[in-house]
Amino acid sequence: MLELKHISYVVNDAGVEQTILNDVSVTIPDGKLIVFTGPNGGGKTTLAKIIMGLVTPTQGQILLNGQDVTALSITERARLGISYGFQQPPRFKGITVRDLLTIASGDDKLTKDKCCHYLTQVGLCANDYLDREVDVSLSGGEVKRIEIATLLARGSAFMIFDEPEAGIDLWSFARLTETFESIHRTHSATMIIISHQERIISLADEVIVVGGGVLQYRGTADEILPKIMQDTTHGCPVLTRKEAATL
Amino acid sequence: MINEVDQALLEKIADLVGKPVGALNIRKDGGCEARQSTEHIKIDARTDGKEGIDIRILDGTKGEKCFIPVVISKSDYAEMVYNDFYVGENCDVDIVAGCGIHNSGCDEARHDGVHTFHVGKNSHVRYAEKHYGEGDGTGTNVMNPQTVVYLDEGATIQMETVQIRGIDSTKRFTKIVCGKGAEALITERLLTHGTQLAESDMEIILDGEDSKGRVISRSVAQDESRQVFRPIVVGNDKCFGHVQCDSIIMGSAKIESVPAITANSTEAQLIHEAAIGKIAGDQLLKLQTLGLTEEEAEDRILKGFLA
Numbered sequence: 001m002l003e004l005k006h007i008s009y010v011v012n013d014a015g016v017e018q019t020i021l022n023d024v025s026v027t028i029p030d031g032k033l034i035v036f037t038g039p040n041g042g043g044k045t046t047l048a049k050i051i052m053g054l055v056t057p058t059q060g061q062i063l064l065n066g067q068d069v070t071a072l073s074i075t076e077r078a079r080l081g082i083s084y085g086f087q088q089p090p091r092f093k094g095i096t097v098r099d100l101l102t103i104a105s106g107d108d109k110l111t112k113d114k115c116c117h118y119l120t121q122v123g124l125c126a127n128d129y130l131d132r133e134v135d136v137s138l139s140g141g142e143v144k145r146i147e148i149a150t151l152l153a154r155g156s157a158f159m160i161f162d163e164p165e166a167g168i169d170l171w172s173f174a175r176l177t178e179t180f181e182s183i184h185r186t187h188s189a190t191m192i193i194i195s196h197q198e199r200i201i202s203l204a205d206e207v208i209v210v211g212g213g214v215l216q217y218r219g220t221a222d223e224i225l226p227k228i229m230q231d232t233t234h235g236c237p238v239l240t241r242k243e244a245a246t247l
Numbered sequence: 248m249i250n251e252v253d254q255a256l257l258e259k260i261a262d263l264v265g266k267p268v269g270a271l272n273i274r275k276d277g278g279c280e281a282r283q284s285t286e287h288i289k290i291d292a293r294t295d296g297k298e299g300i301d302i303r304i305l306d307g308t309k310g311e312k313c314f315i316p317v318v319i320s321k322s323d324y325a326e327m328v329y330n331d332f333y334v335g336e337n338c339d340v341d342i343v344a345g346c347g348i349h350n351s352g353c354d355e356a357r358h359d360g361v362h363t364f365h366v367g368k369n370s371h372v373r374y375a376e377k378h379y380g381e382g383d384g385t386g387t388n389v390m391n392p393q394t395v396v397y398l399d400e401g402a403t404i405q406m407e408t409v410q411i412r413g414i415d416s417t418k419r420f421t422k423i424v425c426g427k428g429a430e431a432l433i434t435e436r437l438l439t440h441g442t443q444l445a446e447s448d449m450e451i452i453l454d455g456e457d458s459k460g461r462v463i464s465r466s467v468a469q470d471e472s473r474q475v476f477r478p479i480v481v482g483n484d485k486c487f488g489h490v491q492c493d494s495i496i497m498g499s500a501k502i503e504s505v506p507a508i509t510a511n512s513t514e515a516q517l518i519h520e521a522a523i524g525k526i527a528g529d530q531l532l533k534l535q536t537l538g539l540t541e542e543e544a545e546d547r548i549l550k551g552f553l554a
Binding site: 052054073074075078079083084086088089090092093094095099100103104106150154 | 465493527529530532533534535536537538539540541547548550551552553554
């Protein structure tokens with residue numbers, strides 16, 4: 001179980017304080033699939049990065065299975081079973097797909113069969129990719145799918161995916177949602193997925209709408225989706241005012 | 248006599264363990280420790296009074312290897328060696344050179360070497376050159392290798408130079424002249440640290456029609472070390488040349504990269520790319536999320552980069 005208690009994150013931008021997250025508290029039970037959704041710049045990614053240790057909160061506490069991990073490094077959290085799939089994964093000159101999967105698995109003798117298993121789950125063929133470098137020769141979608149495969153290879157108990165659908169084609173996306181469904185069905189990991197995709201939102205046990213640095217709504221996909229649709233039809237308030245003035 | 252220290256050096260610079268199969272010449276502190284010719288590869292001392300050997304590879308020699316490593320175990324020592332390679336036509340051979348210095352003294356140990364290759368028509372040569380230095384003394388290890396290659400019609404050379412740590416000062420010069428349809432690929436890997444200095448000048452002259460030249464240079468400069476690269480490609484006919492220099496800079500190191508391309512023909516297609524930068528923060532973070540410490544992540548990134 002993961003508990004976030006009164007998490008705040010305030011940045012100082014040229015002397016002006018800006019609150020990115022404001023007193024956020026949430027509990028994520030084991031084996032659940034939670035989707036964070038909400039408007040861009042609302043604080044979703046920051047909250048996820050705080051869990052992984054990529055961002056240090058200015059206030060608050062993070063407990064993993066009762067252990068306070070707030071002061072632990074990224075590495076220590078990774079070794080406790082938290083993993084993180086970046087929205088825009090880095091590329092590495094000279095490090096192959098096989099190398100990354102091997103590092104992720106922690107098994108120096110990771111077999112090709114196992115690599116193949118992880119890559120198939122994200123819609124990639126091991127024969128085509130295993131010995132390729134994770135560099136600029138790969139497309140954004142390919143790097144993204146390799147990123148997700150590293151989390152599968154890591155096999156951690158708590159997985160965070162930041163917009164896994166971004167840059168991925170429709171066919172691979174369908175394969176990817178099957179993978180998330182399978183992990184969820186077998187309760188082999190707790191998952192937080194940051195997503196705007198209805199298909200992924202509909203997989204969630206609980207959907208949390210993060211906006212303006214707070215948790216705005218929580219509920220099931222059936223409860224939350226209509227609210228999201230309602231909010232997105234409002235359009236631009238400035239434009240609406242201008243349009244009204246010209247009438 | 249080859250002792251355990253020499254044996255370890257030979258393994259590092261030429262992957263030599265035990266007695267290798269193929270032609271062989273081991274030079275130690277200016278003397279010849281071992282020499283072995285084969286039916287197709289003849290190694291002889293030079294006859295012009297200069298230090299070094301002549302290596303003659305007969306026409307049609309395929310799948311054979313030739314090892315010519317150099318070991319220096321003395322301090323206050325300098326040598327200038329000339330090795331000439333005459334590779335016949337239609338050959339396909341591996342040549343492994345390299346120099347290892349074990350300097351336990353307080354004076355300089357220095358190896359200057361000039362390797363000149365004449366590669367015959369349609370021959371393919373893979374040439375590996377590793378440089379390595381060690382020793383617990385305060386003396387400096389210096390290596391200044393020069394490699395000059397003449398590729399005849401349809402000939403190719405894949406040249407791999409590696410220098411990872413241990414060499415305090417190096418000034419290397421590589422020149423390859425490509426004839427018609429000839430192809431040169433140079434892969435350079437370099438890591439300097441402490442106050443080391445490395446300068447690498449390269450010149451690929453694409454003289455023949457449909458000749459190709461490619462330089463892939465990757466380097467890491469740590470601490471207060473300095474590196475200077477000057478790769479030059481000259482296209483004199485219909486040809487293709489590509490220079491790619493990537494460097495990772497760390498600590499208070501300094502790197503200068505000055506690639507140059509010169510086209511003397513409208514049919515010459517030449518490209519150069521050079522990049523210098525520190526290890527990207529997101530690369531370190533990614534590997535930390537996979538359970539590596541920051542130091543382990545850094546090592547892994549450098550290992551991959553220089554692989």
